Amino acid sequence: MDIVKLTLTKVPDLYLEAENVTPDHFAGKTAQQIGELHVHLGNQTAKISDYFSVEGKGGETAADTKIVIAGPTDKVKYIGMKMTAGEIEVQGNTDMYTAAWMAGGKIHVKGNVDSFCAIGMTGGEFIVDGNAKNYLAASYRGDWRGMQGGKVTVKGNAGSDTATFMIGGTIDIGGNVDVHLGTHAEGGKIIIRGNAKGRVGGQMVKGDIFVLGQVERMMPSYILKGEEEVELDGKKQMFQVWIGDMGERHAKRKGEVIYGKIYVPTGAGETAAPAIHTEKRKKLTDKQIEHLKEAFKDQEPTVQQVRTYIYDTFDVDMKPMQVSRLIDGIKR
Amino acid sequence: MSEYIIKNGKVYDPKTGIKGDVADVCIKDGKIADKVSSKAKVIDAKGKTVMAGAVDIHAHVAGPKVNEGRNYRPEDKLFTYKPTGKNTRMSGGFSIPTTFKTGYEYARMGYTTVMEAAMPPLYARHVHEEIKDTPIIDEGALPVFGNNWFVFEYLKNNEMDNVCAYIAWLLKTTKGYGIKIVNPGGSEAWGWGENCTTVDDPVPYFDITPAEIVKGLLTANEQLGLPHSIHIHSNNLGNPGNYETTLATLKIAEGVKAKNKFGREQVLHHTHVQFHSYGGDSWVNFESKAKEVAEYFNKNKNMTMDLGCVTLDETTTMTADGPFEHHLTSLNHLKWANVDVELETSSGIVPYVYDPNIKVCAIQWAIGLELGLYAKDPLRTFITTDHPNAGPFTRYPRVIKWLMSDKSRQEMLKGFKHSEKVIAATNLASLDRELSMFEIVQMTRAGPAKALGLENVFGGLAPGMDADVVVYNLNEDKIKNPEEIETAFSAADCVFKSGTMVVENREVISNGNKRTLWVDAKVPENKQVERDVQMKFLKFYSMTINNYEVSNHYVPNPYVIEVDSN
Ligand SMILES: [Zn+2]
Numbered sequence: 001m002d003i004v005k006l007t008l009t010k011v012p013d014l015y016l017e018a019e020n021v022t023p024d025h026f027a028g029k030t031a032q033q034i035g036e037l038h039v040h041l042g043n044q045t046a047k048i049s050d051y052f053s054v055e056g057k058g059g060e061t062a063a064d065t066k067i068v069i070a071g072p073t074d075k076v077k078y079i080g081m082k083m084t085a086g087e088i089e090v091q092g093n094t095d096m097y098t099a100a101w102m103a104g105g106k107i108h109v110k111g112n113v114d115s116f117c118a119i120g121m122t123g124g125e126f127i128v129d130g131n132a133k134n135y136l137a138a139s140y141r142g143d144w145r146g147m148q149g150g151k152v153t154v155k156g157n158a159g160s161d162t163a164t165f166m167i168g169g170t171i172d173i174g175g176n177v178d179v180h181l182g183t184h185a186e187g188g189k190i191i192i193r194g195n196a197k198g199r200v201g202g203q204m205v206k207g208d209i210f211v212l213g214q215v216e217r218m219m220p221s222y223i224l225k226g227e228e229e230v231e232l233d234g235k236k237q238m239f240q241v242w243i244g245d246m247g248e249r250h251a252k253r254k255g256e257v258i259y260g261k262i263y264v265p266t267g268a269g270e271t272a273a274p275a276i277h278t279e280k281r282k283k284l285t286d287k288q289i290e291h292l293k294e295a296f297k298d299q300e301p302t303v304q305q306v307r308t309y310i311y312d313t314f315d316v317d318m319k320p321m322q323v324s325r326l327i328d329g330i331k332r
Numbered sequence: 333m334s335e336y337i338i339k340n341g342k343v344y345d346p347k348t349g350i351k352g353d354v355a356d357v358c359i360k361d362g363k364i365a366d367k368v369s370s371k372a373k374v375i376d377a378k379g380k381t382v383m384a385g386a387v388d389i390h391a392h393v394a395g396p397k398v399n400e401g402r403n404y405r406p407e408d409k410l411f412t413y414k415p416t417g418k419n420t421r422m423s424g425g426f427s428i429p430t431t432f433k434t435g436y437e438y439a440r441m442g443y444t445t446v447m448e449a450a451m452p453p454l455y456a457r458h459v460h461e462e463i464k465d466t467p468i469i470d471e472g473a474l475p476v477f478g479n480n481w482f483v484f485e486y487l488k489n490n491e492m493d494n495v496c497a498y499i500a501w502l503l504k505t506t507k508g509y510g511i512k513i514v515n516p517g518g519s520e521a522w523g524w525g526e527n528c529t530t531v532d533d534p535v536p537y538f539d540i541t542p543a544e545i546v547k548g549l550l551t552a553n554e555q556l557g558l559p560h561s562i563h564i565h566s567n568n569l570g571n572p573g574n575y576e577t578t579l580a581t582l583k584i585a586e587g588v589k590a591k592n593k594f595g596r597e598q599v600l601h602h603t604h605v606q607f608h609s610y611g612g613d614s615w616v617n618f619e620s621k622a623k624e625v626a627e628y629f630n631k632n633k634n635m636t637m638d639l640g641c642v643t644l645d646e647t648t649t650m651t652a653d654g655p656f657e658h659h660l661t662s663l664n665h666l667k668w669a670n671v672d673v674e675l676e677t678s679s680g681i682v683p684y685v686y687d688p689n690i691k692v693c694a695i696q697w698a699i700g701l702e703l704g705l706y707a708k709d710p711l712r713t714f715i716t717t718d719h720p721n722a723g724p725f726t727r728y729p730r731v732i733k734w735l736m737s738d739k740s741r742q743e744m745l746k747g748f749k750h751s752e753k754v755i756a757a758t759n760l761a762s763l764d765r766e767l768s769m770f771e772i773v774q775m776t777r778a779g780p781a782k783a784l785g786l787e788n789v790f791g792g793l794a795p796g797m798d799a800d801v802v803v804y805n806l807n808e809d810k811i812k813n814p815e816e817i818e819t820a821f822s823a824a825d826c827v828f829k830s831g832t833m834v835v836e837n838r839e840v841i842s843n844g845n846k847r848t849l850w851v852d853a854k855v856p857e858n859k860q861v862e863r864d865v866q867m868k869f870l871k872f873y874s875m876t877i878n879n880y881e882v883s884n885h886y887v888p889n890p891y892v893i894e895v896d897s898n
Contacts, residue, residue, distance in 0.1 A: 141407065144666060
């Protein structure tokens with residue numbers, strides 16, 4: 001396998017759209033040829049070599065090509081878009097649409113990724129060591145075809161609207177997810193190893209969602225069907241099985257109605273939900289407040305910006321009202 | 333204005349009876365001319381095909397439901413955008429392209445006139461705003477009348493003069509071209525959660541039947557002597573067994589003679605007949621009745637039809653047939669938009685994937701083509717896809733290929749997942765007819781122009797007609813591979829619109845001088861109708877009459893067809 005090493009040499013003023021950074025585009029090309037491929041910034045077009053140093057060369061085919069990306073790539077979008085084979089390793093963070101419409105191969109991001117990553121994914125493997133923001137493995141806006149195949153693994157947390165319109169494949173989130181998990185899902189398997197905020201499986205007609213922590217509040221359109229022993233991670237465990245969304249149509253197979261299913265470990269469930277509240281409502285430490293002051297120095301951030309920052313950085317989920325007061329306090 | 337001479341092309345023109353002979357076509361001052369001076373710019377068309385610009389009699393290309401389609405289907409635009417070019421603006425979209433793309437793509441295919449098939453009068457301003465923003469092509473719009481309260485009430489009371497006066501008023505007020513009827517009575521019944529699926533189902537409250545609505549509007553159309561006939565999408569669209577409803581609708585026009593000064597011979601145009609030629613009584617035994625319907629058309633020379641061919645694409649269905657769209661969303665479970673347009677009509681939108689691996693879709697594909705192949709009179713049979721309902725208009729070249737090449741059809745039939753079942757439910761496999769270039773020209777130029785009452789303006793190459801001329805890089809006698817047909821018709825070598833070269837070497841080079849066609853029918857003053865209109869606006873409409881009219885600035889370059897109906 002040939003390796004191409006891209007190192008970001010210049011942080012772009014705007015966001016860099018790098019849909020050409022895939023093994024498919026790099027295969028069969030020299031470092032020089034790769035450097036000539038275009039990137040977009042707003043309505044301007046530039047070359048990969050304007051922003052990255054390129055070392056190595058592409059393999060004969062996409063499958064023989066590995067791309068290693070180094071440097072502060074927080075503002076680079078579309079890495080690995082539509083890739084079909086080969087490998088990409090990103091040492092830092094990436095912006096939106098990483099692995100969008102990915103069809104094969106492997107992408108490993110060692111930092112965090114932004115929103116809309118792995119949307120419409122049909123195959124391959126996408127691994128994130130940090131956190132993912134909203135609409136992970138969802139469908140493109142308006143589309144009814146979300147993730148259809150492959151595997152997404154996020155070791156940290158994922159944002160809201162994860163797996164919207166999921167049809168197939170597997171999503172494995174090591175931490176927590178925000179609201180609207182698996183909305184409209186019609187297949188696939190989702191494992192949340194932490195907690196899920198509310199509105200899980202809204203309008204889901206088929207598919208399996210495992211929440212190994214707690215579901216903050218189960219939707220009223222889900223019915224507790226009973227307990228079931230199910231194999232997960234190679235071992236059998238007892239789960240409460242909830243079926244729904246009862247507000248939706250449901251197909252029949254062999255005379256049996258198919259439902260979306262939410263599995264919660266026996267003993268967790270909704271009863272423990274207040275625990276989330278008490279845990280999450282904790283205040284920031286003085287040190288964290290100092291950090292926050294520094295981060296938003298000379299800025300007029302919105303409540304949502306600050307709230308997201310606190311969630312991402314300190315893993316504390318504050319209510320907008322609290323955040324608003326906090327901002328007022330900091331200003332004074 | 334500039335002069336052109338298109339030399340040595342193989343010319344096809346039903347209007348002057350030229351069937352592929354090598355001839356020159358002269359253009360002078362925007363019109364076809366007998367001859368031009370020596371200063372004329374020469375276009376060498378040797379070995380190429382020359383014909384008039386095409387006329388699309390039925391497409392949904394402007395207005396609120398088209399725009400709602402664009403609005404609620406961002407995924408239709410994904411990866412389709414083309415940046416601003418030298419002569420073109422940014423454009424994109426697939427089944428519901430932007431207004432700019434609509435103009436550019438029609439022009440590149442050699443289409444120069446397009447009829448927007450369903451204008452809700454209440455939103456006529458929006459329709460005209462989009463028409464204005466669609467470059468190059470001349471366009472008109474057909475307001476919908478088949479579910480209109482005024483029409484129901486006047487017809488119920490047998491007040492034909494009032495129907496005529498109202499139609500004339502509405503055409504003038506909305507800058508409309510003719511009378512469109514969509515699911516007569518059914519779209520109004522939809523307001524009660526019901527539908528009319530036969531021509532005898534009474535409309536709730538109004539107690540009038542689809543047959544009475546069609547008959548009444550047909551009579552009014554001929555009494556007014558409008559350039560176009562009634563243009564109908566009959567009841568029960570898209571359902572197995574609906575061909576009987578279609579035939580019952582057509583029967584209403586049987587034997588009626590056209591009355592007008594525009595050379596139009598039909599009294600009824602039935603649109604997207606593919607959707608109305610279904611046999612069977614469920615999706616399991618669903619089959620083609622194209623033969624039965626086409627034979628009826630063959631016998632009745634006072635009717636025309638357009639095909640509404642399914643192109644097997646992912647597209648967006650949109651129609652003033654509100655109940656049908658609700659039915660569709662319950663079949664495919666995809667997103668649904670629905671609107672009730674006050675006293676006038678309703679409409680709905682649902683995305684649809686015509687999947688060649690689904691038996692029903694493949695049968696629908698076959699039915700559209702069967703209709704074109706069974707039809708004996710190409711001057712009364714027009715190629716459409718009911719854009720975007722059965723497929724986008726950009727697929728016309730592909731439909732033409734299928735109609736011209738048995739080989740291409742057989743390959744499709746063989747490739748279907750349910751090939752045998754599709755062949756059993758249709759007649760296409762045994763239809764080896766291949767339409768000639770001349771017949772295609774009749775179906776896309778002379779025929780639709782005549783049916784719209786425009787045979788002396790568009791769709792032909794007789795001196796004095798508008799100089800809408802197209803040169804395709806194709807020679808009928810030398811086609812080796814059917815794909816050449818699709819390639820040639822997808823983008824013309826050059827296209828003239830009213831004497832201006834708008835396409836050169838397959839690319840748009842000018843935005844032309846687009847016009848809006850509308851019909852001004854002069855009727856005797858009618859105080860009763862004037863008063864009724866005032867009253868309805870006061871009592872029921874959510875806007876005042878002053879905000880209703882399409883005033884002149886919405887139609888900056890009008891082409892008005894005056895009709896003296898006094
Ligand atoms: Zn239509």
